[in-house]
Structure formats: C-alpha cells, structure tokens
Amino acid sequence: MATPKFSKITQSFYSDLKTRVNSYFEEVKMSPTGNFQLFFKAVILLVVFALVYAHLVFFTPSIVLAICECVFLGGLVAAIGFNVMHDGAHGSFSKYKSINTFASFSLNILGGSSYMWNMKHNIIHHTYTNVEGVDDDIEIQPWMRMSDSQKKHWMHKYQHLYFWIFYSILYISWMFVTDYMKYFKGKIGEIKITKMKFSDHLVFWGFKAVHLVLFIGLPIYMLGFTNWLIGFLALTIFAGLILSIVFQLAHTVEHTAFVMPDGETGNIEDEWAKHQVKTTANFATHNKLISWLVGGLNFQIEHHLFPKISHIHYPAISKIIKQVCKEYGLVYNEYPRMRYALVSHISYLKHMGR
Ligand SMILES: [Zn+2]
Known part of the structure; x- marks a missing residue:
C-alpha cells in the first residue's frame, strides 16, 4: 500500500483553528507548554512513586499491604505515563528541550522505550489516527478485531468479554x-x-538494563522470586489495563470514524485536522479528578x-475548538x-466481533 497522504487545502479548518488558538495564547500571555501546576504534579507523582517503591523493596510490608x-504503583506508572x-515526548512539558527529554525518559526507567514510543505514538498514531493498516494502536491482531478491514476469526465474537486480558x-x-x-525488525507494522544513532542504541539498551536491575533483579534479591512475581504482576497488569483503556476510549468507540486510504494513490479524503476530529472522542472533560489523573488524555x-x-x-482551548468545529x-x-x-x-x- 502507498504511504497515506492527506488532502491539502490552503484556507482550511486547521489554519482557522491555529489562528484562533494562537491568539488565545497571545491574549492571556501564556506559553503553550507546561506551567508550575504541571511541574508540581510531576514532582508529586515521581516522589510518591519513589517512596512506595522504596517501602516495598527495602521495608518489606505485609503481603496484603504489599x-x-x-x-x-501500577496506577502511578500509568499517571506518570499520561x-x-x-x-x-510531545515536547509540550516544558519550553526547554532537555527537560522534555528528561520527562520522556521516565518511560525508559519504567521499562519502555522513548525512541519506539516516539515512532509509534508521535509519528504513526498522531499522523494516521484510525487509518486502517497503519495506526499501530488498532493492531491487536489476530486476537482482537478493531476495524472493518481486519480479518475476522471465530473468537472475536467474544472479544467484548475477553478484551481486558489483552x-x-x-x-x-x-x-x-x-x-x-x-528494534530488531526496524519496523512498526x-x-x-x-x-537509530549510536546514542539511541545506547539509551535503548542502557535503560533496559537499568529497568532490569530496579524492577526485577533488586526486588528478587531483597524479597525472593515468588514475592517479586506476585508484586510485579499486580503492578504491570493494573498499569496495562489503565493505559490501554484510556488510550482506546479516545478512538475506538461507536462515534469515531475509521479510514481506509485509496488503495492505489494512498490518498485520504480529508485534510489532516478534520481527520483528527472525525477519528477522536473526548470523555469526562468536566471531571477534574479524571482530568488531573489522565493528563488531559480525556481531551x-x-x-x-x-x-x-x-x-x-x-x-481553556476546548471552548475555541468546539466553536470552530x-x-x-x-x-x-x-x-x-x-x-x-x-x-x-x-x-x-x-459490533466488530459480530
Ligand atoms: Zn499523544
């Protein structure tokens, strides 16, 4: 399939939107990047994470408390991620590049890879949202069928019951x-x-090793294999569930669109910004606690x-966007x-499993 291409329009929905959102930031004299509120939240999340980790590994609480x-801790992993x-990773945490890199490296310490995230999320998912055959977020094949063009198997009939396992x-x-x-295929889908540059390889392997020591080696040494395994599964299962649900609620619901680019030309009918609106949904935007915890991923x-x-x-900008839409x-x-x-x-x- 040819690489999908969005339609280009000079006076567009997006240019209008950008003008109005930019004038909002000029009016309120604020930087569009993070502010004290965000830095304070980041410090709280990271410090609480470190304290709970230290309590678990060095002070061996009772099994139920542990x-x-x-x-x-799994919930905190998701909150730090969001x-x-x-x-x-999007470069919006701070106006300083180094602080953004530092913030995105939290994923490396937690066992992921900021390099692969940048490719999968920032480049592929954000450009080709819900584009069939390209967006990696809707690829859970063959276990789940997330869009019309994906092959149907008998077990998909039950996917609304077993989705939480995946x-x-x-x-x-x-x-x-x-x-x-x-990493080894050099491809995502x-x-x-x-x-990858030499430094990217170094970061990839270096942090995988750090994660191995902090979350596997050291806890096994301090607590024993069985205790570590129970704790590790509790943490990772809860984090995975929260991360998946929050990301899936934005695009794979009944009212969002799925797009198949033209088979020969790879063209997508809409301009990019209209495509983003059609393929995306918000939830619980008036709930302050959810908004605080999921880092605006409900917007x-x-x-x-x-x-x-x-x-x-x-x-603040949602009011402008709603009006322009x-x-x-x-x-x-x-x-x-x-x-x-x-x-x-x-x-x-x-519906997809039927
Ligand atoms: Zn994003």
Missing part, C-alpha cells in the same frame, strides 16, 4: 516483546522506523489537533462521563 502498594512522559498484558508486552520486535480532540500544547491548557459543521464527539465512553467501547468491540 499487593495494594503494587497496584497503587502526565509526564506523554507531554515530554489490555492487561500491554505493559508487560511492551517491556519484554514489542519493543524488541520493533509496515512503517520503517527512522535510523483527546484538543490533544490530537495540538499535540505540542501541554494538556494543562486543554480545558460547529462553524465548519464538524461533529465534536464527546462522552460526558468515562463510563459512557467505556460502554461505547465495549459495544464497539461487540
């Missing part, structure tokens, strides 16, 4: 399988990853249109509560 702490790593192993599979597959329309603006500004006759998909989006995601999976 499992609770591991689940809590709030610190995700903004850092979502739970997402984080473990990043750590031990998919990062290495991408059909898209080639950009050539996915804002995020997909302006990934270089920190999530801390999404509630209305003027251009575009549906702004939004679920008022997270549970409605979850129900819609499950119905979507059921």
